[in-house]
Amino acid sequence: MSLLVKAQREGQTIARVTPETAAWRYVGFAAYRLGAQEVVHVLEPTREVCIVVLAGAVDIEAGDTTWSSLGSRDSVFEDASPYAVYLPPGVRATVRAVRDAEVGVASAPARGEYPMRLIEPSQMKRSTRGKGMNTRYVCDILPQGEPAESLLVVEVRTPGGHASSYPPHKHDTDNVPLESSLEETYYHRLNPPQGFAFQRVYTDLRDIDESMAVEDHDVVMVPRGYHPVVVPYGYDSYYLNVMAGKDRVWHFKNDPVHEWIVVRDAK
Helix, strand or coil: CCCEECCCCCCCEEEEECHHHHCCCCCEEEEEEECCCCEEEECCCCEEEEEEEEEEEEEEEECCEEEEEEEEECCCCCCCCCEEEEECCCCCEEEEECCCEEEEEEEEECCCCCCCEEECHHHCEEEEECCHHHCEEEEEEECCCCCCCCCEEEEEEECCCCEECCCCEECEEEECCCEEEEEEEEEEEEECCCCEEEEEEECCCCCCEEEEEEECCCEEEECCCECCEECCCCCEEEEEEEEEECCCCCCCEECHHHHHHHHHHHC
16 A cells, blocks of 8 residues: 555545554544635544644634634745644534635544643744754644644645755654654645655665655655655645654654764754
8 A cells, every 4th residue: 555645636625544544543634625615524533633724714613612714824835823723522513614725634542631722823833943955844733742632733844955854753663752653644735836745654674665756735644664755946845744643742763874964963
């Protein structure tokens, strides 16, 4: 089975990954495009959900609560954080587009320990990671320091000609605090949209070693292994990461043969 999930170019559902289609245990993800007044319904009986308003504006109704006109940007490439809504298991939500919109829906197993809530852009930590041609810009949407049972959600913008998720790192071994075991999806966007990027997923033993040319709206599944991204000159990259595993902590291990890059940059 390929780790690349190609985007649907027409229709409301852009791409969808479930534990069943991915043959793993934790991460679920779907992306939707909505025209004005179009609706998508969200209900996960045994899973928590994070709805991310990627672009445009939407109303979200969940239980007795309605959040109106949620949306902070027209494009994921704007220098702004998104709105998001956290839902515990069993809460039915209706997402209605106020204008053309794009939303991502992440899910992972949960028992229902936390109430639903709005996550505003001002609550999200933004940072710059890497140096030189390894520089990228990170927004923590639902990091491990914020309440959730399984989900970790983050978005990254990478300038053209740069590498990202680099040096290659992995988080597939249950060895906290040195490394945690987390499944992950990458939802890719490119600007201009006719562009492409490259992502490789590989293990030390090379029992997984897949290199993919990803196009706008494609999803890459990372069940285990290292997973760097490289963006050609002239095209900027965005990706939304969803991670989940047995423990809700992100500890990663760099590929030892590329660790010298980290050592050099630290000097």
